Amino acid sequence: MTRTPVNVTVTGAAGQIGYALLFRIASGHLLGSDVPVKLRLLEIPQGLKAAEGTAMELDDCAFPLLQGIEITDDPNVGFAGANVALLVGARPRTKGMERGDLLAANGSIFGPQGKAINDNAADDIKVLVVGNPANTNALIAQASAPDVPAERFTAMTRLDHNRAISQLSQKTGVAVSEIRRLTIWGNHSATQYPDIFHAEVAGKNAAEVVNDEQWLADTFIPTVAKRGAAIIEARGASSAASAANAAIDHVHTWVNGTADGDWTSMGIVSDGSYGVPEGIISSFPVTTKDGKFEIVQGLEINDFSRARIDASVQELVEERDAVRELGLI
Numbered sequence: 274m275t276r277t278p279v280n281v282t283v284t285g286a287a288g289q290i291g292y293a294l295l296f297r298i299a300s301g302h303l304l305g306s307d308v309p310v311k312l313r314l315l316e317i318p319q320g321l322k323a324a325e326g327t328a329m330e331l332d333d334c335a336f337p338l339l340q341g342i343e344i345t346d347d348p349n350v351g352f353a354g355a356n357v358a359l360l361v362g363a364r365p366r367t368k369g370m371e372r373g374d375l376l377a378a379n380g381s382i383f384g385p386q387g388k389a390i391n392d393n394a395a396d397d398i399k400v401l402v403v404g405n406p407a408n409t410n411a412l413i414a415q416a417s418a419p420d421v422p423a424e425r426f427t428a429m430t431r432l433d434h435n436r437a438i439s440q441l442s443q444k445t446g447v448a449v450s451e452i453r454r455l456t457i458w459g460n461h462s463a464t465q466y467p468d469i470f471h472a473e474v475a476g477k478n479a480a481e482v483v484n485d486e487q488w489l490a491d492t493f494i495p496t497v498a499k500r501g502a503a504i505i506e507a508r509g510a511s512s513a514a515s516a517a518n519a520a521i522d523h524v525h526t527w528v529n530g531t532a533d534g535d536w537t538s539m540g541i542v543s544d545g546s547y548g549v550p551e552g553i554i555s556s557f558p559v560t561t562k563d564g565k566f567e568i569v570q571g572l573e574i575n576d577f578s579r580a581r582i583d584a585s586v587q588e589l590v591e592e593r594d595a596v597r598e599l600g601l602i
């Protein structure tokens with residue numbers, strides 16, 4: 274193996290998503306089956322011992338692509354030379370807790386981590402924020418990293434995207450592999466808007482195939498938007514393996530590109546497209562190529578979609594204003 278290893282930093286490595294994520298990174302699912310990786314696991318002091326246990330298990334897999342594991346509680350060490358950073362470590366939402374409650378609790382984690390990325394990461398750093406509230410945590414990290422191009426900070430809405438594809442597949446009886454161009458707009462929260470008006474189901478317009486606005490409004494959208502809470506209710510813990518899978522998908526698509534004629538959903542810094550205020554981190558339909566992404570332009574937004582996009586974006590604006598008031602950005 275002659276390729277230079279890619280440095281991948283995972284925060285919250287000892288948590289439940291970390292446990293589902295690290296083995297897939299080490300086995301080549303994040304970047305490709307020919308790309309060696311070096312892992313850095315960043316934890317808080319209480320998490321270091323469990324992270325060491327996970328690292329022992331990673332060793333025991335003898336992954337051919339895994340060229341080293343370092344464990345630390347120092348963000349400056351954790352992000353040194355990082356090419357990819359997965360910011361998972363945060364306080365997960367527990368039963369009955371709303372996302373707004375999480376802002377203050379998590380904000381102080383992402384400022385210092387953004388600064389450590391700014392000061393220590395590699396020039397090509399790509400950041401995915403998974404820890405909730407993901408969009409606004411990403412905004413805090415991005416605002417704390419003035420030397421890093423803003424578009425390198427992204428938030429995860431790929432789990433919502435995958436959930437929506439699965440629900441649409443079950444409704445239409447068409448395989449997930451035949452569903453394209455679905456979009457998650459806005460916040461990774463209950464206000465998110467999964468949009469099927471431009472989606473295709475086996476080459477046909479999904480909204481026309483479904484032809485049931487009541488199902489869309491009363492079943493599909495709430496099922497997707499509240500799936501996180503439904504999983505917590507059922508499992509007694511928030512989504513872990515599916516979240517790890519979505520993080521793998523997000524970075525893999527970012528690095529390796531979307532399929533021709535398809536797109537994905539990513540939380541990215543808005544450039545003002547589709548009336549989303551510049552600077553907030555909102556989910557958009559994006560195509561990716563050569564490690565870069567572009568917002569899909571020119572989609573017609575009907576009144577049904579407009580109202581829902583605006584509502585979710587309004588929530589993001591309020592979250593931004595709240596963290597501004599807290600002095601976090």
Ligand SMILES: NC(=O)C1=CN([C@@H]2O[C@H](COP(=O)(O)OP(=O)(O)OC[C@H]3O[C@@H](n4cnc5c(N)ncnc54)[C@H](O)[C@@H]3O)[C@@H](O)[C@H]2O)C=CC1
Pocket residue numbers: 284285286287288289290291315316317319320361362363364365366382402403404405406407429430431432433461511512513516
């Ligand atoms: N964007 C999305 O679609 C999803 C996001 N999430 C979010 O992901 C986050 C992680 O979830 P889980 O792994 O289930 O939580 P967990 O509680 O099992 O693990 C979190 C880990 O982060 C560590 N941690 C806390 N503060 C840290 C810091 N400052 N630096 C490094 N590590 C730190 C903790 O010690 C713990 O090991 C939560 O915020 C959860 O809400 C979960 C599912 C989907």
Ligand SMILES: O=C([O-])CC(=O)C(=O)O
Pocket residue numbers: 365366405432500501502504511512
């Ligand atoms: O709500 C949570 O903490 C978990 C989450 O984001 C999801 O499953 O979408």
